[in-house]
Amino acid sequence: xxxxxxxxxxxxxxxxxxxxxxxxxxxxxxxxxxxxxxxxxxxxxxxxxxxxxxxxxxxxxxxxxxxxxxxxxxxxxxxxxxxxxxxxxxxxxxxxxxxxxxxxxxxxxxxxxxxxxxxxxxxxxxxxxxxxxxxxxxxxxxxxxxxxxxxxxxxxxxxxxxxxxxxxxxxxxxxxxxxxxxxxxxxxxxxxxxxxxxx
Numbered sequence: 001x002x003x004x005x006x007x008x009x010x011x012x013x014x015x016x017x018x019x020x021x022x023x024x025x026x027x028x029x030x031x032x033x034x035x036x037x038x039x040x041x042x043x044x045x046x047x048x049x050x051x052x053x054x055x056x057x058x059x060x061x062x063x064x065x066x067x068x069x070x071x072x073x074x075x076x077x078x079x080x081x082x083x084x085x086x087x088x089x090x091x092x093x094x095x096x097x098x099x100x101x102x103x104x105x106x107x108x109x110x111x112x113x114x115x116x117x118x119x120x121x122x123x124x125x126x127x128x129x130x131x132x133x134x135x136x137x138x139x140x141x142x143x144x145x146x147x148x149x150x151x152x153x154x155x156x157x158x159x160x161x162x163x164x165x166x167x168x169x170x171x172x173x174x175x176x177x178x179x180x181x182x183x184x185x186x187x188x189x190x191x192x193x194x195x196x197x198x199x
Contacts, residue, residue: 001177004030004195008096009037011195012177018047018157018189025051026155026191029059031066038066040091041109041191042077043155045130051189054087070104070140074131082133089131090153094145094197101151101197104140106131110158113143114150114167121164149197152176157190159183172196 004011009032017024025044030037042058044051057080065076070093077089088107095102103111105126113122124141150167158180160166170176173194184190 004032006032006037006198008198009094009195010173010198011039011193012173013191013193014177014181014184015191016184016189021048021189023049023052024189024191025055026157026189027052027055027058028191028193029062030193031062035096037094037096038062038091039153039193040073040089041153041155041193042090043088043107043109043157043189043191045085045087047189050085051087054081054084057081057084057087058089070102071138074104074106074136074138074140078131078133078136080133081131084133086130086132088155090126092153096199099144099146101143101145102140103143104138106136106138108156109153110156110163111153112151112163112167113145114152114164115146116148116150116168116171117146119168121167123163145197147197147199150176151195151197152180152192154180154192155190157184157188158192159185
């Protein structure tokens with residue numbers, strides 16, 4: 001487990017390769033500043049080194065360009081997918097000052113924001129397909145968040161039957177992490193990140 005601890009955010013990260021593979025085709029990258037938190041998960045098509053080559057576009061771009069808009073980052077990701085296998089990619093940005101969460105996804109990465117205060121689940125619908133270098137329509141969505149909202153983002157190597165019930169029961173990122181971990185099969189690359197927005 002990798003942990004992120006900050007006055008505004010608390011998160012736990014899991015990333016593991018498909019059974020029998022040395023390299024995961026999933027990649028993730030986070031950026032944390034005093035003003036914002038950015039998190040992106042990518043699932044390269046296929047598995048092993050070829051899939052990883054596509055998903056590793058994400059950390060490469062975020063290290064240099066994290067100050068740019070979500071749409072700009074997604075377009076940069078897409079541009080580097082030319083002549084690669086391609087990847088499903090999701091990215092979100094938490095703005096601590098404005099209490100907003102901006103989210104964009106192309107492909108089968110799942111994201112959930114659970115609002116404990118009113119037992120509400122937000123599940124943004126992704127754009128179908130994957131980033132491949134071809135022109136891509138984006139659907140970036142903006143939400144407000146409240147203190148102690150719980151989030152979960154995961155690749156398709158994680159299968160959850162009832163995410164809302166799971167998040168309600170777990171309540172905090174570390175418990176949610178272990179509850180999901182107990183359900184994981186190793187038949188696919190798997191990545192998930194659990195977190196709480198603290199203030």
